[in-house]
Amino acid sequence: MATVSANxxxxxxxxxxxxxxxxxxxxxxxxxxDHKTIxxxxxxxxxxxxxxxISLSVMFRLQLGFPNMKLDFLRPILGSxxxxxGKLDPDFYLxxxxxxxxxxxxxxxxxxxxxxFSNFLIPLQVGARDMASGFLNMLSYWFFFLASxxxxxxxxxxxxxxxxGWVIYPPLSALPQAHKGSELGMTLWLISMALFIVSQLxxxxxxxxxxxxxxxxxxxxxxxPLTIWAFFLTAVLGLISFPVLLSAALLLIFDRSFGTSFYxxxxxxxxxxxxxxxxSPILFQHLFWFLGxxxxxxxxxxxxxxxxxIIATNSRKPIFGYRAMIASMMGxxxxxxIVWAHHMFVTGMNPFLGxxxxxxxxxxxxxxxxxxxxxxxxxxxxxxxxxxxxxFSIGLVSFFISGGLTGLILGNSALxxxxxxxxxxxxxxHLVMGAASAFGLLAGVYHWFPKMFGRMMNxxxxxxxxxxxxxxxxxxxxxxxxxxxxxxxxxxxAFTSYDFTKNIFADMNAFISLAAxxxxxxxxxxxxxxxxxxIKGRKATQNPWKSNTLEWTTPINPGHGNxxxxxxxxYRWPYDYSxxxxxxxxxxxxxxxxxxxxxxxPHENELIGLEKEIEAxxxxxxxxxxx
Amino acid sequence: MVYIIALLSVxxxxxxxxxxxxxxxxxxxxxxxxxxxxxxxSNRINGALFMIFFVVALIxxxxxxxxxxxxxxxxAASPHGRRTDFLxxxxxxxxxxxxxxxxxxxxxFAWLYQHKEGRRAAYYPENHKLExxxxxxxxxxxxxxxxxxxxxWRDIMAEAPExxxxxEIVGKQFNWIARYPGVDNNKLGSFNYKLIDNNNDxxxxxxxxxxxDDFTSTSELHIPVNKPILLKxxxxxxxxxxxxxxxxxxxxxxxxMPTRFQFTADKTTDEMRNITGNPNFGYEIACTExxxxxxxxxxxxxxVEDEASWLAWCREQKPLLTSTPELASRIPANLKAKxxxxxxxxxPAAPADSTTASTTQGGVSVASxxxx
Numbered sequence: 001m002a003t004v005s006a007n008x009x010x011x012x013x014x015x016x017x018x019x020x021x022x023x024x025x026x027x028x029x030x031x032x033x034d035h036k037t038i039x040x041x042x043x044x045x046x047x048x049x050x051x052x053x054i055s056l057s058v059m060f061r062l063q064l065g066f067p068n069m070k071l072d073f074l075r076p077i078l079g080s081x082x083x084x085x086g087k088l089d090p091d092f093y094l095x096x097x098x099x100x101x102x103x104x105x106x107x108x109x110x111x112x113x114x115x116x117f118s119n120f121l122i123p124l125q126v127g128a129r130d131m132a133s134g135f136l137n138m139l140s141y142w143f144f145f146l147a148s149x150x151x152x153x154x155x156x157x158x159x160x161x162x163x164x165g166w167v168i169y170p171p172l173s174a175l176p177q178a179h180k181g182s183e184l185g186m187t188l189w190l191i192s193m194a195l196f197i198v199s200q201l202x203x204x205x206x207x208x209x210x211x212x213x214x215x216x217x218x219x220x221x222x223x224x225p226l227t228i229w230a231f232f233l234t235a236v237l238g239l240i241s242f243p244v245l246l247s248a249a250l251l252l253i254f255d256r257s258f259g260t261s262f263y264x265x266x267x268x269x270x271x272x273x274x275x276x277x278x279x280s281p282i283l284f285q286h287l288f289w290f291l292g293x294x295x296x297x298x299x300x301x302x303x304x305x306x307x308x309x310i311i312a313t314n315s316r317k318p319i320f321g322y323r324a325m326i327a328s329m330m331g332x333x334x335x336x337x338i339v340w341a342h343h344m345f346v347t348g349m350n351p352f353l354g355x356x357x358x359x360x361x362x363x364x365x366x367x368x369x370x371x372x373x374x375x376x377x378x379x380x381x382x383x384x385x386x387x388x389x390x391x392f393s394i395g396l397v398s399f400f401i402s403g404g405l406t407g408l409i410l411g412n413s414a415l416x417x418x419x420x421x422x423x424x425x426x427x428x429x430h431l432v433m434g435a436a437s438a439f440g441l442l443a444g445v446y447h448w449f450p451k452m453f454g455r456m457m458n459x460x461x462x463x464x465x466x467x468x469x470x471x472x473x474x475x476x477x478x479x480x481x482x483x484x485x486x487x488x489x490x491x492x493x494a495f496t497s498y499d500f501t502k503n504i505f506a507d508m509n510a511f512i513s514l515a516a517x518x519x520x521x522x523x524x525x526x527x528x529x530x531x532x533x534x535i536k537g538r539k540a541t542q543n544p545w546k547s548n549t550l551e552w553t554t555p556i557n558p559g560h561g562n563x564x565x566x567x568x569x570x571y572r573w574p575y576d577y578s579x580x581x582x583x584x585x586x587x588x589x590x591x592x593x594x595x596x597x598x599x600x601x602p603h604e605n606e607l608i609g610l611e612k613e614i615e616a617x618x619x620x621x622x623x624x625x626x627x
Numbered sequence: 628m629v630y631i632i633a634l635l636s637v638x639x640x641x642x643x644x645x646x647x648x649x650x651x652x653x654x655x656x657x658x659x660x661x662x663x664x665x666x667x668x669s670n671r672i673n674g675a676l677f678m679i680f681f682v683v684a685l686i687x688x689x690x691x692x693x694x695x696x697x698x699x700x701x702x703a704a705s706p707h708g709r710r711t712d713f714l715x716x717x718x719x720x721x722x723x724x725x726x727x728x729x730x731x732x733x734x735x736f737a738w739l740y741q742h743k744e745g746r747r748a749a750y751y752p753e754n755h756k757l758e759x760x761x762x763x764x765x766x767x768x769x770x771x772x773x774x775x776x777x778x779x780w781r782d783i784m785a786e787a788p789e790x791x792x793x794x795e796i797v798g799k800q801f802n803w804i805a806r807y808p809g810v811d812n813n814k815l816g817s818f819n820y821k822l823i824d825n826n827n828d829x830x831x832x833x834x835x836x837x838x839x840d841d842f843t844s845t846s847e848l849h850i851p852v853n854k855p856i857l858l859k860x861x862x863x864x865x866x867x868x869x870x871x872x873x874x875x876x877x878x879x880x881x882x883x884m885p886t887r888f889q890f891t892a893d894k895t896t897d898e899m900r901n902i903t904g905n906p907n908f909g910y911e912i913a914c915t916e917x918x919x920x921x922x923x924x925x926x927x928x929x930x931v932e933d934e935a936s937w938l939a940w941c942r943e944q945k946p947l948l949t950s951t952p953e954l955a956s957r958i959p960a961n962l963k964a965k966x967x968x969x970x971x972x973x974x975p976a977a978p979a980d981s982t983t984a985s986t987t988q989g990g991v992s993v994a995s996x997x998x999x
Contacts, residue, residue, distance in 0.1 A: 090920050090921075090923070091920050094917065094919075094920070094922070164917060165917045169866055169916070169917075170865075171864065171865045171866065171882055172865040172866060172917070172918060172919060175864075175865065178800065178864060178865050178919055179865075179919045179920070180920075264882075264883075265882060265883025265884070266820040266882055266883040267820065267863070267864055267865075267882050267883070268820050268821075268823040268830070268863050268864060269800070269863070269864040269865075273820055273821045273823060277883070278883075279883065280883065280884060281866055281881055281882065281883070281884070282881060282884065315740070315748060316747075316748040317748040317749065317750070317751065318750065318751070318752040319752075320751065320752065320753065320754075321752075321753050321754075321758050322752065322753070323753070324753070324758050346868070346877050346878050346879055347879045347881065347886075348860075348878060348879050348881055348884060348886030351780065351781070351784030354780060354784070355777050355780060355781065358773060358776060358777060358780065359773055359777070362769045362772065362773045363769070365765060365769055366762060366765050366766050366769065369761065369762075369765040370758070370761065370762055370765075372729060373729075373761045374758075375733075376729065376732050376733050376736060377751075377757070379733070379736040379737055379740060380736050380740065380749075380751075381740055381748060381749035381751065382736075382740045382748045382749070383740065383742050383743065383746050383747060383748040384670075384674070384737060384740050384741045384742055385666055385670060385742050386669065386670050386673035386674065386737075386741065386742075391673060394677070394733065394737055397733055398730055398733055398734075401725075401726065401729045401730060401733070402726060402730065405722040405725055405726050406722065408718060408721075408722055408769070408772060409715065409718050409719065409722065412714070412718065412772060412773070412776035412780075413776065413777075413780045414710075414711050414714060414776045414777075414779035414780040414783060415711055415714060415715050415718065415776065417711065417783070417875060417876070417877050418700070418708075418711060418715070418872075418875045418877065420877055420915070421868065421870075421877075421915040421916065422915070459669065460669070463669060463672075463673060467676060467680075470680070471680070474684065478688065478691070479691060479695070482691070482692070482695035482698070482699070485695075485698075485699045485700055486695075486698040486699055486700070486701070487700070487701060487870075487872040489870065489913060489914075489915040490915075491917045491922065491923075492922070492923040493922070493923045494923055494924075495923075497923055497924035497926050498911050498913055498926055499907070499908070499909060499911055500701055500872050500873070500911060500913075504698045505695075505698060508695065575752065577748065577750075578747050578748040578749070578750050579750050580750055585747060585748065
């Protein structure tokens with residue numbers, strides 16, 4: 001009854017919209033408010049940024065692996081940062097390290113990953129026509145774009161980009177006279193990051209609102225795919241923590257430009273005692289890591305969410321412990337806010353505070369362990385198809401375990417005394433956060449490419465890409481632990497000044513650099529595959545992976561509004577793979593229990609009665625009919 | 628090792644060549660017939676590769692570990708260092724077991740449960756008992772690790788004992804300055820950053836009489852063996868971090884907020900030369916908080932010697948006041964008499980007391996030092 005009246009309303013509405021004109025090129029492709037287009041904009045920007053970010057790391061790996069190498073061939077790119085003797089400038093070395101970190105953490109793994117897949121998948125998987133606010137969504141991308149341009153521009157200025165490490169600890173970053181990179185480069189860094197944070201907040205508000213308000217009929221929170229849970233919690237994390245980074249950056253801007261003393265106290269530099277007293281550099285570290293630690297999970301959770309989806313689909317099995325997965329993500333999201341000071345054990349912070357943060361930090365290992373075990377159990381007795389996305393997901397789980405375990409050592413404040421700021425830390429976070437999240441991003445691209453562009457990526461090239469990258473990343477970061485245990489500090493331009501680093505591990509560093517170059521080279525297989533498949537890839541079918549979630553019920557190339565008719569209603573959870581009794585080994589979310597009496601579990605038969613109720617409600621369709 | 632690198636480079640090049648040739652072949656086939664849902668050879672190859680990767684990687688990990696082990700955690704020369712080293716290897720043992728087991732399961736399951744035509748995956752969405760077990764086990768293991776770590780941390784960070792010998796180390800761009808409390812009163816004088824200038828690079832405040840016998844060095848820090856040391860740490864300009872790898876000491880130097888680290892070195896430099904078999908061995912202090920261009924070379928030598936020779940060495944050093952008499956002008960009038968013995972006879976504003984001057988010139992004969 002209710003359905004009929006809803007339909008008649010829809011018809012009337014459609015008539016009103018008949019005179020819709022096709023939008024101009026600018027509105028369709030550039031200043032688009034369509035979540036799919038914005039997602040693609042984020043993806044392309046993210047790929048370009050990752051090429052830049054990883055290239056920077058290759059440059060400083062050349063310096064670290066081959067300290068005597070003549071780098072004259074880099075002069076066309078770096079100009080006078082390569083000095084007359086063919087050596088990399090020590091100031092620019094720090095700039096490379098800093099920009100690599102900033103770009104990879106914020107511009108690739110935050111914007112490129114969350115920006116792409118939250119935008120693309122949230123409306124498609126919860127069953128919405130678009131984001132809650134298409135306009136804010138567009139603003140979000142263009143703020144990000146502006147931030148990108150400013151950050152990119154800072155690479156080319158005379159004094160060089162920011163170079164105090166991606167954590168930009170003051171007073172180094174606050175005093176232009178202390179360091180070349182603290183001059184104009186730092187100002188641009190701060191402006192760029194302020195804009196970036198605005199972009200993240202606009203995006204995050206949108207993601208949260210969309211997930212809460214625009215779920216389709218029947219899509220209760222307990223039926224949401226884990227991807228959406230992950231994006232939702234990520235957005236909440238970002239919304240709470242990014243403003244704190246903004247305040248930290250603003251106070252730093254005040255200190256730099258308006259003579260305040262938030263972070264400055266008792267400083268004598270370049271023959272001059274500064275008047276600032278009463279500030280605390282430690283305050284900045286607290287504020288920074290209050291974002292900085294959740295940021296790790298902002299980067300990682302979306303990757304874990306997508307992996308859950310991909311592993312379940314390709315194992316042809318329900319994800320093991322759906323509720324435990326949600327609970328552990330919530331646990332991680334909560335704990336992420338109360339562990340930040342484990343980055344600061346040896347800053348002179350009160351040791352009692354250190355003890356508290358050590359306890360809290362090691363608690364976070366429990367939900368992480370649960371997630372890892374659940375992934376492994378999902379594979380158990382599955383019927384696994386190794387699509388490239390699946391390979392990258394398995395690789396992610398391996399990195400997540402390998403990198404996460406060393407966190408147990410670093411989170412232990414007594415052991416952190418020796419290992420803090422050594423290469424052990426670098427190896428740890430590159431595996432668990434860098435490589436794992438990057439694999440999540442790649443897995444997502446391989447898996448959802450057909451939905452994004454209507455074509456398939458080449459699988460064989462995907463396999464080659466996976467194996468080269470997987471092996472390459474382990475070759476880079478596994479030996480790096482050794483260098484760290486030997487006590488090599490990070491952010492060193494050269495290891496020649498100290499006896500304890502002088503004559504050892506030169507070969508290991510050279511090996512790591514070769515492996516890094518190898519891994520970087522392997523990424524061109526992906527770039528080639530991506531571009532080639534975009535143009536010439538095999539046409540995709542509607543549901544190429546035989547997946548259960550709603551995005552595969554849209555047309556192959558979903559138009560504006562995603563579904564041509566009504567948005568499908570949802571009756572079941574997204575993981576009914578290989579259900580005993582069912583004809584196929586998957587039952588999409590929009591198939592009612594009344595149509596699958598052969599496979600229903602006892603309690604599911606009782607849910608048949610609710611189907612009418614689900615169909616009756618149609619509160620969430622913004623347009624009723626697609627535009 | 629050079630050969631290994633060369634070998635690996637060749638392997639990489641070979642792999643790259645294979646990729647390029649495959650790519651050409653593959654690209655030709657992209658527009659070929661569409662075989663929907665066919666799962667064939669590639670799946671088996673990928674499954675097998677996971678097993679091969681696991682075995683080869685495990686061998687590689689063990690081999691590289693054995694090779695690199697010689698450089699690990701350089702010989703600890705402090706009791707707390709040996710304690711954290713033990714905890715480190717204990718934790719390492721635990722996580723290595725977890726690392727091997729979980730990765731093994733991951734790769735073995737991937738290989739074992741690869742697609743087979745006609746097989747159906749198990750519908751196995753949850754098992755509360757299993758989930759409870761693997762929540763509790765990591766929690767218990769973690770609790771043990773946290774507890775041992777916390778006790779070590781508590782002891783390391785405890786207040787220094789009364790009899791600890793105090794030193795100060797000041798970080799600046801780009802070197803360390805060590806300040807000694809002097810042999811007469813064994814007390815560090817107070818300081819103020821506004822007093823820093825070329826003559827007084829740590830900002831010693833000469834209105835405090837404890838400052839008079841303090842002396843500084845930018846090249847080395849001498850400390851006595853087997854005696855609790857309290858290292859007071861501060862920074863002049865930006866953040867630095869004191870890192871003494873062999874003593875397992877690390878603490879940031881923060882402008883405006885003095886920090887400290889207490890430890891005991893129980894091997895002298897000479898003993899370490901014997902233990903490491905390196906006749907040129909020397910303790911070093913490095914910086915581990917990025918501080919600008921010269922961050923990688925903020926080296927100062929640390930010399931650990933027995934207490935007698937340490938004391939003798941201290942007595943040979945001249946107080947800063949003696950080597951830089953210009954500073955005497957900063958001494959308030961009521962303390963001038965006390966400072967007099969540190970000043971050369973002809974120093975401005977110093978009373979010409981020849982006996983005091985002659986004793987301080989030698990610097991050794993002052994017997995009133997109370998080493999607490």
